Amino acid sequence: MQETPQTRHDNQRMTAKYEVLHDLERPVREMIARHESKRELWFPSEFLPANHGTNNDREIAELRKRAEGIGDAARVALTVNILTEEGLPHFHRLIANNLGGESPWKEWNGLWTAEEDRHGNVLRDYVRDSRILNFSVLERLQFDYVRSGFHPAWNGDPYKTFVYTSAQEKATFVSHLNTGKAVEKQEPLLYSITQRIAQDESRHYAFYLNVFKEIIARDPNGALECASEIMPSIDMPGISMANFTEYADVIRRSGIYGPRDYQKIVEQLISSWDIGVLTQLNEIGRKAQEKIMSIPARLQKVAEFIESRVNAKSFTFDVIFGRVLNMA
Numbered sequence: 001m002q003e004t005p006q007t008r009h010d011n012q013r014m015t016a017k018y019e020v021l022h023d024l025e026r027p028v029r030e031m032i033a034r035h036e037s038k039r040e041l042w043f044p045s046e047f048l049p050a051n052h053g054t055n056n057d058r059e060i061a062e063l064r065k066r067a068e069g070i071g072d073a074a075r076v077a078l079t080v081n082i083l084t085e086e087g088l089p090h091f092h093r094l095i096a097n098n099l100g101g102e103s104p105w106k107e108w109n110g111l112w113t114a115e116e117d118r119h120g121n122v123l124r125d126y127v128r129d130s131r132i133l134n135f136s137v138l139e140r141l142q143f144d145y146v147r148s149g150f151h152p153a154w155n156g157d158p159y160k161t162f163v164y165t166s167a168q169e170k171a172t173f174v175s176h177l178n179t180g181k182a183v184e185k186q187e188p189l190l191y192s193i194t195q196r197i198a199q200d201e202s203r204h205y206a207f208y209l210n211v212f213k214e215i216i217a218r219d220p221n222g223a224l225e226c227a228s229e230i231m232p233s234i235d236m237p238g239i240s241m242a243n244f245t246e247y248a249d250v251i252r253r254s255g256i257y258g259p260r261d262y263q264k265i266v267e268q269l270i271s272s273w274d275i276g277v278l279t280q281l282n283e284i285g286r287k288a289q290e291k292i293m294s295i296p297a298r299l300q301k302v303a304e305f306i307e308s309r310v311n312a313k314s315f316t317f318d319v320i321f322g323r324v325l326n327m328a
Helices: 005-023 025-038 056-067 072-086 088-099 104-130 135-148 158-183 188-218 220-230 244-253 259-272 283-308
Strands: 313-316 324-327
Touching: 005 025, 005 158, 005 188, 005 220, 025 104, 025 188, 056 104, 056 188, 072 104, 072 135, 072 158, 072 244, 072 324, 088 104, 088 158, 104 135, 104 188, 158 188, 158 220, 158 259, 188 220, 188 259, 220 283, 244 313, 244 324, 259 283
Parallel strands: none
Antiparallel strands: 313 324
């Protein structure tokens, strides 16, 4: 098929983006080294009894007694957090496809995947041991979610990958952090688990944030154009889950994560990337900059609109044993 001028232009722009990624390989190696030097490696068995010779029965009994006090809204949030983490294969594939093979990007993807893999493992182990969710329902939800895949519009563009992962890692940080706060008094063990996961998410956020900052330094116009397309709204990894809208509504109403949290994330990204003060942009870059700077105000209006239309509502989820959850 004959190449059109537009196709040729698009191919040239994509080639230029991968040239920027190639130029970033040395600083990325340094970022990976810094990341590993600062993070403390941990494993799920450090939180939950798993080794031969320990008094597992007593510890599990005490765990289940404490877990009885965990509220249903927190259980719903924990369900979404688990399923989100169990979608890890989707993101490993997307990062591998978008960032290439034999390079520091492959090293980072392997390291990131290994660190993230523990999150789903420890949460799943906790739920199994505590009996706070209907485990067979959770397993079916997980199977259906992984099977449905995750096919975001940004797939295929490395710049958009970093904008998305920056926002998404910060969002998961907030969700795990606030889920932990919601259960801290009833279950300090689950609080400790969620805070450790949140620490990982924060470090991953910092990595992606700094990578995109380096991209902006090398290609500000292309970077801002991509950011302006991703930042207005991101599809959370769990969007393909069955009844995701209902889960998200409970999580928003409970104050764990919602539109106002995403507004804050966008504001932090704008500030960290110095988007508002970038100069010497071409027309594409200036238009993208203007669009990005208008996003927080639009997100605030969205949040206000949602809040103004909220009425008391009842929710029922099989994963929390079909109990009715009444929320204002």
